[in-house]
Amino acid sequence: MEENKENKVDKTGKISRRQLLGGALAAAVLPVASSFTGLVQEEVPPVAPADPTKVQGIPPGKIGTRSPFENPARKASDISSRSPLQDFYSTITPSDLHFERHHAGIPNIDPEKYELLIHGMVDRPMKFSLADLKRFPAFTRTCFIECAGNFRRGKAEMTPQEILGLTSQSEWTGVMLSTLLREVGVHPKAKWFLAEGGDAALLTRSIPIEKAWDDAIIAYGQNGEAIRPAQGYPARLLLPGWEGNTNVKWLRRIEISDQPYFTREETSKYTYPVNGKIRMFSFEMDARSIITYPSYPQQVQRGWIEIRGIAWSGRGKVTKVEVSTDAGKTWNDANLQEPVLSKAHTYFRHLWQWNGAETEILSRVTDETGYIQPTLKQLVDARGADIGGYHMNPITSWIIKRNGQVLFKPEKYK
Amino acid sequence: MEENKENKVDKTGKISRRQLLGGALAAAVLPVASSFTGLVQEEVPPVAPADPTKVQGIPPGKIGTRSPFENPARKASDISSRSPLQDFYSTITPSDLHFERHHAGIPNIDPEKYELLIHGMVDRPMKFSLADLKRFPAFTRTCFIECAGNFRRGKAEMTPQEILGLTSQSEWTGVMLSTLLREVGVHPKAKWFLAEGGDAALLTRSIPIEKAWDDAIIAYGQNGEAIRPAQGYPARLLLPGWEGNTNVKWLRRIEISDQPYFTREETSKYTYPVNGKIRMFSFEMDARSIITYPSYPQQVQRGWIEIRGIAWSGRGKVTKVEVSTDAGKTWNDANLQEPVLSKAHTYFRHLWQWNGAETEILSRVTDETGYIQPTLKQLVDARGADIGGYHMNPITSWIIKRNGQVLFKPEKYK
Numbered sequence: 001m002e003e004n005k006e007n008k009v010d011k012t013g014k015i016s017r018r019q020l021l022g023g024a025l026a027a028a029v030l031p032v033a034s035s036f037t038g039l040v041q042e043e044v045p046p047v048a049p050a051d052p053t054k055v056q057g058i059p060p061g062k063i064g065t066r067s068p069f070e071n072p073a074r075k076a077s078d079i080s081s082r083s084p085l086q087d088f089y090s091t092i093t094p095s096d097l098h099f100e101r102h103h104a105g106i107p108n109i110d111p112e113k114y115e116l117l118i119h120g121m122v123d124r125p126m127k128f129s130l131a132d133l134k135r136f137p138a139f140t141r142t143c144f145i146e147c148a149g150n151f152r153r154g155k156a157e158m159t160p161q162e163i164l165g166l167t168s169q170s171e172w173t174g175v176m177l178s179t180l181l182r183e184v185g186v187h188p189k190a191k192w193f194l195a196e197g198g199d200a201a202l203l204t205r206s207i208p209i210e211k212a213w214d215d216a217i218i219a220y221g222q223n224g225e226a227i228r229p230a231q232g233y234p235a236r237l238l239l240p241g242w243e244g245n246t247n248v249k250w251l252r253r254i255e256i257s258d259q260p261y262f263t264r265e266e267t268s269k270y271t272y273p274v275n276g277k278i279r280m281f282s283f284e285m286d287a288r289s290i291i292t293y294p295s296y297p298q299q300v301q302r303g304w305i306e307i308r309g310i311a312w313s314g315r316g317k318v319t320k321v322e323v324s325t326d327a328g329k330t331w332n333d334a335n336l337q338e339p340v341l342s343k344a345h346t347y348f349r350h351l352w353q354w355n356g357a358e359t360e361i362l363s364r365v366t367d368e369t370g371y372i373q374p375t376l377k378q379l380v381d382a383r384g385a386d387i388g389g390y391h392m393n394p395i396t397s398w399i400i401k402r403n404g405q406v407l408f409k410p411e412k413y414k
Numbered sequence: 415m416e417e418n419k420e421n422k423v424d425k426t427g428k429i430s431r432r433q434l435l436g437g438a439l440a441a442a443v444l445p446v447a448s449s450f451t452g453l454v455q456e457e458v459p460p461v462a463p464a465d466p467t468k469v470q471g472i473p474p475g476k477i478g479t480r481s482p483f484e485n486p487a488r489k490a491s492d493i494s495s496r497s498p499l500q501d502f503y504s505t506i507t508p509s510d511l512h513f514e515r516h517h518a519g520i521p522n523i524d525p526e527k528y529e530l531l532i533h534g535m536v537d538r539p540m541k542f543s544l545a546d547l548k549r550f551p552a553f554t555r556t557c558f559i560e561c562a563g564n565f566r567r568g569k570a571e572m573t574p575q576e577i578l579g580l581t582s583q584s585e586w587t588g589v590m591l592s593t594l595l596r597e598v599g600v601h602p603k604a605k606w607f608l609a610e611g612g613d614a615a616l617l618t619r620s621i622p623i624e625k626a627w628d629d630a631i632i633a634y635g636q637n638g639e640a641i642r643p644a645q646g647y648p649a650r651l652l653l654p655g656w657e658g659n660t661n662v663k664w665l666r667r668i669e670i671s672d673q674p675y676f677t678r679e680e681t682s683k684y685t686y687p688v689n690g691k692i693r694m695f696s697f698e699m700d701a702r703s704i705i706t707y708p709s710y711p712q713q714v715q716r717g718w719i720e721i722r723g724i725a726w727s728g729r730g731k732v733t734k735v736e737v738s739t740d741a742g743k744t745w746n747d748a749n750l751q752e753p754v755l756s757k758a759h760t761y762f763r764h765l766w767q768w769n770g771a772e773t774e775i776l777s778r779v780t781d782e783t784g785y786i787q788p789t790l791k792q793l794v795d796a797r798g799a800d801i802g803g804y805h806m807n808p809i810t811s812w813i814i815k816r817n818g819q820v821l822f823k824p825e826k827y828k
Contacts, residue, residue, distance in 0.1 A: 048524035052664070056614050057519025060495035060644065062487035064510035067647045069525050070640045073476035081474035089587040089635030090554040092506060096478040097639070105471025110462035111483050137720050137765055140504040140751050173503035200470050221503030223637070225511070226484045230474065233481045250466070306551050337554050339753045351551055 072097055075161055079103070080147075082165025085292050090337070091142075091310065091345040093168035095223045100230045101147050101166060103201035103265075107250055111234040116218065120193070120256035123185030130234050133218055136175040141217070141240065143343045144169045144312050146285050148243035148270055151392035156399070156407040160292045163396060163408060167312070169345040170231070172238050173221030177212045177254075190256045194263075195237045198252035205246045206260035207239065211283075215240050218251065241314030241343035242283040243391070245270050272390040274383045285314030287373050288393040289321055289348070289365035294406045295398055302356040302404075307334070310345045313367035317341070320366040321348040327360035327397070334363070342368075354400065360409060362397040376411045486511055489575055493517070494561075496579025499706050504751070505556075505724065505759040507582035509637045514644045515561050515580060517679075518614035521664055525648040530632065534607070534670035537599030544648050547632055550589040555631070555654065557757045558583045558726050560699050562657035562684055565806035570813070570821040574706045577810060577822060581726070583759040584645070586652050587635030591626045591668075604670045608677075609651050612666035619660045620674035621653065625697075629654050632665065655728030655757035656697040657805070659684050686804040688797045699728030701787050702807035703735055703762070703779035708820045709812055716770040716818075721748070724759045727781035731755070734780040735762040741774035741811070748777070756782075768814065774823060776811040790825045 046068035049055045066072075072094075074081035080101040083093055093099075100106075111130050119125035147166035152158070159165075190209050197203040207216075217238040220227055227233045232249030239246050245265060260266070260281070271280045289311035294300045311321045317340055322331040334348035348363070364373040376394035380387055397409040460482035463469045480486075486508075488495035494515040497507055507513075514520075525544050533539035561580035566572070573579075604623050611617040621630075631652040634641055641647045646663030653660050659679060674680070674695070685694045703725035708714045725735045731754050736745035748762035762777070778787040790808035794801055811823040 046524075048522045048527070052521035052523050053612055053614055053616055053666075055521065057516065057521045058643075059492050059519050060488070060490045060514040060516065062490055062495070064512060064514070064642050064644045067525070067640065067643045068522070070647075072639055074474070076474045076476055078473050081476070087640075088638045089552065089640075090585050090638050092585045092638040094509065094637055094639050098478060100474040100478070102471065102474065105473050107466035107469065107471040108462045108482070109466050110460075111481070113462070135718070135720070138503065138722065138763060140761060171504050171506045198467055200467055202467055223508055224502045224504050224506040225486055225508050226481065226501075226503075228478050229472075229481045230478045233484075252467075304549070306549070308552065339755070341753070347554060349552060 074099065075165065080166065082161045083168045085160040085165055085167075085290070085310065086295050086298065088292065091169050091347050092223065093170060095170065095225075095228050095231070098168040098170060098228070098231055099147065099166045101244060102199065102230075103203050104199045106229050107199045108229070109198060109234060109250060114234050114252075116235065116251060116254070118180060118184045118254045118256070120254075121187040121190045121258065122256050123187070124183070126184050128180065130220065133175050133220060133235060136179050138173055139176050139217060140171060140173040140221070142169065142171045142341055143238075143240040144345045145238075145244050145247055146312070146314075148245055148282075148285070148390045151389050153408075153410040155410060157296060158408040158410070159297060160290055160295050164288075164290060166244070167345070170222045171224065172217060172219040174217040174219035174235065174238065177216035177218055177237075180218065181212055186256055189258050191258045192256075192260050194253070194255040194257060194261050195246070195248040195251060196253040196255075197248045198250035203245075203248060203265055204261065204263040205248060205265055206263065206281075207246060207283075209256070211239055211242070239283070241285055241316075243270065243285055246283060270390060272383075272388040273386050276384060282391055285312075286391060286393045287311070287313035287315065287318070287365045287367040287371050289363045289373055290396045291323070291361060291363050291398060294361075294400065296406050296408050298406050299404045300354065300400060300406065302354055305352050305354050307350045307352050307361060309348055309363055311348055311363065311365035312343070312345045313365065313369075313371070314343060315371065316343065316368040318346040318365055319368050321346070321363055322366075323348075323350040323352075323361065323363050325352050325354075325359060325361050328362060331364070356402060358400065358402050360397050360399050362395050364395050488513065489579065494580065496575045497582045499574040499579055499581075499704070499724065500709050500712065502706065505583050505761050506637065507584060509584065509639075509642050509645070512582040512584065512642065512645055513561065513580045515658060516613065516615075516644075517617050520643050521613045522643070523612060523648060523664060528648050528666075530649065530665060530668070532594060532598045532668045532670070534668075535601035535604045535672065536670050537601075538597070540598050542594065544634065547589050547634060547649060550593050552587055553590050553631060554585060554587040554635070556583065556585045556755055557652075557654040558759045559652075559658050559661055560726070560728075562659055562696075562699070562804045565803050567822075567824040569824060571710060572822040572824070573711060574704055574709050578702075578704060580658070581759070584636045585638065586631060586633040588631040588633035588649065588652065591630035591632055591651075594632065595626055600670055603672050605672045606670075606674050608667070608669040608671060608675050609660070609662040609665060610667040610669075611662045612664035617659075617662060617679055618675065618677040619662055619679055620671075620677065620695075621660060621697075623670070625653055625656065653697070655699055655730075657684065657699055660697060684804060686797075686802040687800050690798060696805055699726075700805060700807045701725070701727035701729070701732070701779045701781040701785050703777045703787055704810045705737070705775060705777050705812060708775075708814065710820050710822050712820050713818045714768065714814060714820065716768055719766050719768050721764045721766050721775060721777075723762055723777055725762055725777065725779035726757070726759045727779065727783075727785070728757060729785065730757065730782040732760040732779055733782050735760070735777055736780075737762075737764040737766075737775065737777050739766050739768075739773060739775050742776060745778070770816060772814065772816050774811050774813050776809050778809050
């Protein structure tokens with residue numbers, strides 16, 4: 001009865017704004033409003049009527065919202081935010097939960113004033129407005145972007161988001177960079193191009209020209225709509241399968257050259273030690289997988305459990321994901337959700353009956369080049385103990401305790 | 415200089431909340447805040463710094479937002495809202511822009527209290543909690559949902575959203591209904607099932623049991639995350655390719671039977687006249703396509719134009735989309751964006767050089783059953799002049815004026 005009073009419709013059939021804001025939406029407003037600042041707000045427990053079928057619901061609005069009972073959020077710092085992979089059921093990352101990693105924050109760019117300059121070793125240096133870019137033939141592909149530094153460890157109470165939440169997936173749309181390069185006419189001796197972002201960091205990276213001719217996209221669309229500011233609005237470079245940092249956001253300049261530029265982002269950063277030497281220009285993201293269910297902080301019960309997770313490779317399609325439920329002694333092929341796309345998060349599932357004994361579950365992926373995801377020990381053996389934090393893709397293990405608790409297993413390697 | 419002052423970082427490297435709210439985000443807040451009520455608010459023109467590279471950007475937050483320069487919104491009435499198809503670049507509909515059609519608004523449901531009852535002609539009537547549903551093997555598919563009444567016309571100044579904005583597409587995840595039916599044990603003589611929604615309308619539809627064994631899903635995931643309240647949170651029936659109304663939202667009861675129930679929603683509504691008789695139980699959505707670019711209210715320029723749009727069929731895959739740029743005299747095969755999925759919006763593109771003369775552009779789709787999208791005249795010839803508004807999928811034409819204006823061509827048929 002109380003719910004009926006709170007939500008009643010007046011004689012004109014309209015629901016007043018006050019009634020709306022006094023209802024469930026009031027609870028919904030707080031977490032969403034906090035998104036504008038990233039500030040932590042006190043959470044208000046959501047409430048629902050005891051019998052929702054006795055209560056007139058909320059009419060459609062211009063924009064939909066999440067349930068007040070769902071509060072997926074990124075873990076955000078001053079420079080990055082991490083996707084809540086353990087909350088996801090499939091491979092699209094909602095655009096407002098896509099990971100971020102910025103070097104001078106998110107710039108505010110007027111799309112009418114946006115320009116992309118392409119110059120250097122070209123016949124005809126040209127500036128393209130956003131309208132120009134959209135006028136060229138467009139291309140759409142669903143693929144992941146992963147930060148090269150997507151690796152954290154150290155304690156048992158870590159979620160997939162905390163361990164490797166710097167990977168996300170969108171349906172991207174834009175113009176192939178090769179289309180633009182044919183417009184400007186690239187010199188035969190060109191070997192590299194510089195991509196420069198329009199943020200206050202003026203982030204720059206050198207990219208081999210082959211990637212431009214292969215599958216590089218100047219993307220202006222993300223998950224159906226305009227790309228989000230945090231992902232490079234109004235246009236970004238998209239290099240499918242290559243480390244996130246090279247997918248330069250807010251792209252404003254491409255300079256064609258016959259050599260790399262050795263920018264800050266490819267010398268002091270985004271390099272890593274391999275047996276005492278420093279590896280640079282390691283573009284492709286290696287194949288990787290993680291079980292996202294069950295994972296910390298989820299609880300499981302004895303009986304049938306569908307183990308679920310994502311696998312991906314920067315070198316092409318995932319061909320196999322194996323799951324072990326006995327700490328790696330035996331392995332079972334997981335089911336891959338169709339369609340399996342190249343350079344894309346691929347959802348895998350494996351049905352398993354848990355007998356209630358403590359065990360360790362883990363996954364490993366094989367990609368179409370035959371590459372198999374390594375253990376941390378294999379990575380250390382190959383690169384030396386001073387592995388740094390870039391391009392780390394070790395197998396991730398979860399411990400399932402007898403009480404159903406799931407904990408990350410951060411292996412020792414030194 | 416002014417921008418620098420407005421956005422300056424203090425000595426600790428932090429940006430104050432006041433500075434944030436005083437910047438571009440203030441402009442962004444208004445249109446988003448209006449989403450909670452659907453009320454029309456005065457629009458504030460967004461502003462951006464003259465040189466964004468001279469201004470520290472906004473740090474990552476828990477949730478991302480749209481650019482203040484982008485304001486896609488649904489056209490909303492008291493009972494429905496329509497997806498802005500002309501603003502989309504590809505096939506995923508952002509969840510907050512998915513169309514809605516409700517019969518008693520959006521209920522507010524506590525997921526902990528949610529239950530799905532399956533009973534009737536079964537061996538073991540059972541109630542499933544949301545946690546129960548999630549424990550079963552899961553399945554993901556990307557498909558469209560289209561309202562059976564998705565057809566408006568009448569004037570030249572109509573957008574794709576206004577004409578047929580009651581179709582949207584998501585990546586859905588849930589448990590196959592067939593999995594649950596094996597749990598409860600369906601009697602051999604069962605022929606139909608009733609699906610009942612948990613809103614105040616208690617919307618009910620009768621569905622042939624074959625659809626349950628084929629590809630029906632109880633969906634709890636949408637575009638990666640939990641399904642949105644407006645799309646049936648915490649779980650809905652998903653009948654790929656079948657009219658929207660049968661995809662019962664907030665699903666709370668399934669009753670197995672040997673006959674249909676002749677509910678209000680399948681007798682007084684969701685039926686249509688065919689040559690003087692009334693057609694009921696017309697479940698499959700017929701193949702349809704529309705050019706979304708160029709369309710009203712867009713403007714085009716003489717020269718190369720990539721004609722773009724979506725095509726779909728409730729009976730399987732789109733096999734061909736043809737585009738005519740001369741009012742239907744000649745047709746050209748458009749490119750279909752891969753992967754082409756069954757019962758899914760499929761993006762098509764066709765490059766065309768416009769000579770500046772007034773013309774008429776249109777598209778028609780063929781699906782894997784060989785069905786070809788009809789003209790309005792063909793529909794009227796087949797069904798009689800009193801065609802009503804359900805299951806109307808005529809070819810949609812746009813007139814391009816010499817000044818580049820694009821107008822809908824609402825054909826006469828009576």
